[in-house]
Amino acid sequence: MTDRVVVAAAVYDRGRLLAARRSAPADIAGRWELPGGKLEAGESAEGGLLRELREELGVEAEILNRIPGEWPLNSGYVLRVWTARLVSGEPQPLEDHDALRWLSPDETDTVDWLDQDRPAVAEAARQLRRASGAFRPESGADEQGTERGESSV
Template sequence: MTDRVVVVAGAVYDKGRLLAARRSAPEELAGRWELPGGKLEPGESPEQALVRELREELGVETEPVERIPGEWQLKPGYVLQVWTARLVSGEPRPLEDHDALRWLAPDETDAVDWLDPDRPAVAEAARRLRAGYPGMRDNGTTPS
């Protein structure tokens, strides 16, 4: 039995850009930006939870690519793990817990006020996008 709750988030990318989601709740987080995701449910792998959460929160289908190294404390008993994830289908919409979405180029990631626990993963995802990291390439698409 574990005494911590794992929260998974997706560094969702498409066409060389990273998706940012602005929180609408809870009040203490509202107006700040995050990588979207949510809590692992019993019996789920982190990758399964990520796909489910992104479908529920954004209405999109994604493919987890790989975990960004590290784990970040959210609040006592809660830790954040982040995966890069490729957008497979759908146009992201803020369906739950968010009131706005933005696609950011790698050099624009500091244009929003990220939640503190997300900052290290955002920096790594942006670095990977800038470097053309194999796990961050868009399959079958070219940037316009």
């Protein structure tokens, strides 16, 4: 396939999925997406995704597995999504986003996702539900999705 690739991550932490609200461009500002971005020349998908998570969120992550499928984007790009586990760092909206939210699998429909992200978000939520023991929040942890900037994860 000659399409150019945009990679994104369904980032998991303590049984929750990270959502990032776009700040630009104007036609999608205010909508939510899985963080990621365009691959650079010669970059592997996994390497590019780890770089994007560092640049956009200031975190280190471990890539887990690819969510089946790919979704067409503008100008010949396709979106491919992987699940990833937060390893270190506190996610911050450093580039392209103005807010972050942690969502439980049952809260993923509470934000206005970009259309191309919806199938991957649905699959990520299914995986989180199935792995409830592996990703369950620690007792006493905040299980509610919260806007970033005012509160911590």
